[in-house]
Amino acid sequence: MTGINLHGIWAIYRFEMARTLRTLWQSVATPVITTSLYFIVFGGAIGSKIDAIGDVNYGSFLVPGLIMLTLLTQSISNASIGIYFPKFTGTIFELLSAPISAIELVVGYVGAAATKSVVIGLIILITSAFFVDLRIDHPVAMIAFLVLTSVAFSMFGFIIGVWAKGFEQLSFVPALLITPLTFLGGAFYSIDMLPEPWRTVSLFNPVVYLVSGFRWSFFGAGDVSVGWSLGVTGFFLLLCLGLIVAIFRTGYRLKN
Amino acid sequence: MQSILSVSQVSKTYASGQKALEHVDLEIRRGEIFALLGPNGAGKTTLISIICGIVTPSSGTILVDGHNAIRHPREARSRIGLVPQELSVDMFETVAATMRFSRGLFGKAPDKAHTEQVLRDLSLWDKRDAKIMELSGGMKRRVLIAKALSHEPDILFLDEPTAGVDVSLRRDMWKLIGSLRARGVTIILTTHYIEEAEEMADRVGVINKGQLLLVEDKAALMKKLGKREMDLSLVEPLSEVPAGLEEWHLSLEDEGHRLRYVFDAQAERTGIPSLLRKLGELGIAFKDLDTSKSSLEDIFVDLVEKR
Ligand SMILES: Nc1ncnc2c1ncn2[C@@H]1O[C@H](COP(=O)(O)OP(=O)(O)OP(=O)(O)O)[C@@H](O)[C@H]1O
Numbered sequence A: 001m002t003g004i005n006l007h008g009i010w011a012i013y014r015f016e017m018a019r020t021l022r023t024l025w026q027s028v029a030t031p032v033i034t035t036s037l038y039f040i041v042f043g044g045a046i047g048s049k050i051d052a053i054g055d056v057n058y059g060s061f062l063v064p065g066l067i068m069l070t071l072l073t074q075s076i077s078n079a080s081i082g083i084y085f086p087k088f089t090g091t092i093f094e095l096l097s098a099p100i101s102a103i104e105l106v107v108g109y110v111g112a113a114a115t116k117s118v119v120i121g122l123i124i125l126i127t128s129a130f131f132v133d134l135r136i137d138h139p140v141a142m143i144a145f146l147v148l149t150s151v152a153f154s155m156f157g158f159i160i161g162v163w164a165k166g167f168e169q170l171s172f173v174p175a176l177l178i179t180p181l182t183f184l185g186g187a188f189y190s191i192d193m194l195p196e197p198w199r200t201v202s203l204f205n206p207v208v209y210l211v212s213g214f215r216w217s218f219f220g221a222g223d224v225s226v227g228w229s230l231g232v233t234g235f236f237l238l239l240c241l242g243l244i245v246a247i248f249r250t251g252y253r254l255k256n
Numbered sequence B: 001m002q003s004i005l006s007v008s009q010v011s012k013t014y015a016s017g018q019k020a021l022e023h024v025d026l027e028i029r030r031g032e033i034f035a036l037l038g039p040n041g042a043g044k045t046t047l048i049s050i051i052c053g054i055v056t057p058s059s060g061t062i063l064v065d066g067h068n069a070i071r072h073p074r075e076a077r078s079r080i081g082l083v084p085q086e087l088s089v090d091m092f093e094t095v096a097a098t099m100r101f102s103r104g105l106f107g108k109a110p111d112k113a114h115t116e117q118v119l120r121d122l123s124l125w126d127k128r129d130a131k132i133m134e135l136s137g138g139m140k141r142r143v144l145i146a147k148a149l150s151h152e153p154d155i156l157f158l159d160e161p162t163a164g165v166d167v168s169l170r171r172d173m174w175k176l177i178g179s180l181r182a183r184g185v186t187i188i189l190t191t192h193y194i195e196e197a198e199e200m201a202d203r204v205g206v207i208n209k210g211q212l213l214l215v216e217d218k219a220a221l222m223k224k225l226g227k228r229e230m231d232l233s234l235v236e237p238l239s240e241v242p243a244g245l246e247e248w249h250l251s252l253e254d255e256g257h258r259l260r261y262v263f264d265a266q267a268e269r270t271g272i273p274s275l276l277r278k279l280g281e282l283g284i285a286f287k288d289l290d291t292s293k294s295s296l297e298d299i300f301v302d303l304v305e306k307r
């Protein structure tokens, strides 16, 4: 047997998608309900008191940020549980003993987690259309950002799943790192609205670039240039890929 | 003949500092059933895990059908099926789905006929659409075997296949292993029980404290180690072994209530008929007779002392 273990990748992808489908109701209902709440509270109640940002009214302005927030948390939690669970139940022995390379394994797990995130992102997009006027100036770029971000953060989640020694640690990073970074990353405001030095400080927050690029694909304008956004997303993607390769090279926390 | 599996100078020290294997050398012949015999913590699971790529060895090399298991894992691993000691299965999956998963993972396209054959052989066909969590422990173990066989391996590892399995299932398991061997599959199993090794294996390796103490043909080993004891429960207790019985080197146990004779089960003449005749002549009556094999423990003590 040479070449790529396509059957192996497909087996993992299918397995992970089946896991998602078993909990289809939670998988879809949770983001739809949460997003609707955001739109009602922030878009409707508070948003009516907030001026339009640029030429975009606040309700519409929220859409890319909300999708990004869900994308990051969902990607991380899906991918981390995907690889943590076999470690926890011991079924990982089969993955480790199979003729499947690290890259193939990651393609299967990360592919499935990212697929779920993209689908949820699209569901939120559709839900939001019921609440606000939507405008998507660059649909191709929008999809590209959606996919790249899902893949990058699914890889990040995979790393967390490998690193975690308990279920608490799985929620630790999303809660203590990702949620604050997203809230402070301009998901609900333009960082131009911040006073100095906070505006400059914000530029060190990678999530700012993700949200900004994504928002640019909707409204043609963001906090930073779209080139920077793409660069940061790509850099994060490669960083995670490098970490994963290192994990498998050394057997870190997967093998004794 | 080239061996199908060649382990040389494999050592393992876990991160905790626990030495689990020390310079293990082992050659497995194509098509044989090899039993790895050893007490708890001897290093059996560690050795199997290293061969299957689950644990990284501290040193040493492994060749699977000529392929280096560390440098060319894909070639080596695709030939191996593993049934682990622990019952680790995906509880939410169905039997058929988990088998399809395993086959895919090992790079093979689905094959309904083969899957059905394996499930039928393991009496799991009726349960193919059941969720694994709905199965009993013995069935779960069979699911693990089905998964290991799903990709038609040349070498099958069974880590304590009969632990927690009832007598009839144990018989079935032995039968299955026999039929796999007939199909040319090389089988390596671990066990605590010498009876199991005796029943099934062509060759036996004895491992203790991370060292492979010996590897031998079963017949030769059983001859060497096949000491048996015969205990006679006496009607009247004796204070000493009566004269005229010196030839058998008997001992008195249980405050004179039992007479013990240790003999070699493989010997042409066990000396039992003549002993019983002599006891009759001396008028020593007994109400019960019991024979037992020497325990694994005795064997280890024996082996360790001999070294
Ligand atoms: N993950 C681990 N980390 C540290 N030490 C370990 C680990 N796994 C096993 N050991 C130690 O290595 C030694 C060999 O263990 P192993 O599981 O290989 O024994 P075994 O022969 O399979 O025993 P059993 O018959 O109980 O299954 C033991 O002393 C055990 O405590």
Ligand SMILES: [Mg+2]
Binding pocket: B044, B045, B046, B085, B159
């Ligand atoms: Mg063991």
